[in-house]
Amino acid sequence: MTFKYGGYAGSLLFADLTKGTVKKIPLEKEWCTLYLGGRGRDARLLFEKQDPSVGPLDPEAHVCISPGPLTGLLGPTTGRVNVAGRSPLTTIYGNSNAGTNWGPELKFAGYDGVVVTGRSQKPVYLHIHDSDVQLLDAGRLWGEGVFETTARILEEHGPETKVAAVGPAAEHGVLFGSVIFDFWDAAARTGLGTVLASKNLKAVSVRGTGAISVADPDGYYEAAREGWQAILDDAGFRTGEHSALGTSICVNWGNAQGWLPTRNFKESHFEGADKISGEEFRDLYSTKEAPIPAGRACFSCPNRCKRFGRIDEGKYAGTKGNIEFEGVSAFGSKCGVDDLAAVFHAYMLANDYGMDCISCGNTIAFYMELAEKKLLDTEGLELRFGNADAMVEMVHRIANREGRLGELGSQGSERAAKAIGKGSEAFLNTIKGMETIACDPRASKAFGFGYAVSSRGSDHLRAHPVFEMLKLSEGVGEELFGSKEAVDLRKYGGKVRLLVWHENIAAVTDSLGSCRFMHASYYAEYPVPELVNKYAKRKKDPAKVRSIKYHRWFEAATGIPMTYEKLLEAGDRVINLERALNIQWGLKKEQDTLPPRFLKEPIPRGPAKGELFDPEKFQDMLKEYYAIRGWDWESGLPLEEHLRQLDMADVAACLGKRGLLATSRTPRSEDGAGVGSEKSSPPASSLDDCEERAGRNGGTPARRP
Ligand code: SF4
Secondary structure, three states, X not given: OOOOOOOOOOEXXXXXOOOOEEEEEEOOHHHHHHHOOHHHHHHHHHHHHOOOOOOOOOOOOOEEEEEOOOOOOOOOOOOOEEEEEEOOOOOOEEEEEEOOOHHHHHHHHOOOEEEEEOOOOOOEEEEEEOOEEEEEEOOOOOOOOHHHHHHHHHHHHOXXXXXXXXXXXXXXXXXOEOEEEOOOEEEOHHHHHHHHHHOOEEEEEEEOOOOXXXXXXXXXXXXXXXXXXXXXHOHHHHHOHHHHHHHHHHHXXXXXXXXXXXXXXXXXXXXXXXXXXXXXXXXXXXXXXOOOOOOOOOOOOOOOOOEEEEOOOOOOOXXXXXXXXXXXXXXXXXXXXXXXXXXXXXXXXHHHHOEOHHHXXXXXXXXXXXXXXXXXXXXXXXXXXXXXXXXXXXXXHHHHOOHHHHHHXXXXXXXXXXXXXXXXXXXXXXXXXXXXXXXXXXOOHHHHHHHHHOEOEOOOOOOOOHHHHOOOOHHHHHHHHOOHHHHOOOOOOOHHHHHHHHHHHHHHHHHHOOOOHHHHOOOOEOOHHHHHHHOOOOOOOHHHOOOEOHHHHHHHHHOOOOOHHHHHHHHHHHHHHHHHHHHHOOOOHHHOOOOHHHHHOOOOOOXXXXXXXXXXXXXXXXXXXXXXXXXXXXXXXXXXXXXXXXXXXXXXXXHHHOOOOEOOOOOOOOOOOOOOOHHHOOOOOOHHHHHHHHHHHOOOOOOOO
């Protein structure tokens, strides 16, 4: 172990594509203790290295691709990797997370992350084989779909190679381009694939043959073993349903609970849910074939939730790949389409083109509602809810920026609404510029509130507070979050504390390189199993209750002293740092909100009939949230005192110089230069500027994979 701490490789690869250089740079030791790795360190690096005036698609923009200190170790679900940069879609913090084996492979090659900046004169891909690192010509790959690109790189470098690739949509400047890892897992939200493509970078492939040391092997083994056992003991895990159906288990579940977004969120209950469910996919298309060996799970995962399928006959014969709930809802219930073959096909097209299925599907659903309201020139397409052919056609048009609908749709629904006008904004479901995921916020209050405050725009995975959907005993909710209502998805009590806990843990696991399903599906994370047992009718011997204790894993792996409380504080630190990035990129307090539909229109039918998100309660929750996070209520700016408590005095000083810090003495900025005022906007590029830049790198002609 040459680096001071175990778990880390000790260095980053820094690729400057303008200069054509790749350097190995040492890891900042202090960042390991404060920001852990992955998501936390990436945010710190962006804060330090990227001038706020640099636009998302400027050559000087940075993209970080980083596993965490636990990635590649033998604890359960240690295969995760973080991708971060400034989003071209939202122009604020861009971040997404994926699994597979790519992150562990990078660690085995000897690196804790890859940082890319600059712009190559011609298409290249970065190939890493241990210490042999090269920028190779990608001319023959440019314009190819993600699947073909990945297959060709494997042919070139061998089947053990792991590949992260972007597709033609990103090359064309679609603002929600994804990065697809190892054929089947996407870091898609916020469009960082488009940033990589703007640099003329087609892929990062990696082969690593080394090993990772830990500081205390016996301690780590014990902590990891307890973590494995906690998952194996979990009642939800033991049903095997998540493994059998994948995340599409949520289709019928969400429909029964009344939160499955339907027809562009007009409703939250879909009469065709059964036909697009995980059960239906298993029965019709499931296959044992995975594109790479052991490809049905991310590295070291007992859950194996990836569900592969193949269509052998009919109109969409040949379609194959891995599906997730979000894509099924985006192209299914949100578009009112109950033809599973069409939904599967549209989803795999989006993956092969390399674009975020959620933003793409939501934009098409938005178009369908506009067409229904006669607010849209549909350019000859019969864009009505339920029309699968029109939906599939729109995927092609958006990816290739074909026609006005394709061109506008490629910039996301918020920009499209701005161009279309005629009051179309009323039918948007975007927050901070990003399309909302597949859970109706009116029917599930912690999820809904989380969308409004998420650091990357409307999103569930900053927190993933499934807790409120599990019908746990009220005692658990009261003890953990201060209210019995915390276990009721329709109620508001305890939901802010519930959300903050989930956000903090999620920031930690994203930084450590572990999967959130372990703490936000199975709730194997300390102290939930202990509390569930305490309030259970039939109790186990408390000495036999096991839980995942990330603080122990981290301490044993790295040698850095850690407690449960300190780890939660690290989560708060990461979220405050993301807030700092966002305000310097122009975020305004008014953007911490929900779209009008969710605050005004009750759900018209189904199990959640009559539900909306009460606007007054929303404001109360926001106040409570700001107080916990240490943000000034008047301006939305971080308070200096809170940043100092989090050991972020350097961040506070930097924000202070930029006029973007609230002090406890003067919480309201005297000259009005807060987040909510025009004066607070830094010299960042605007949405319009982004649109213009997006077209500059679309060198290849439109092509349908
Ligand atoms: S639970 Fe699913 S997403 Fe999470 S690590 Fe396992 S296979 Fe990957």
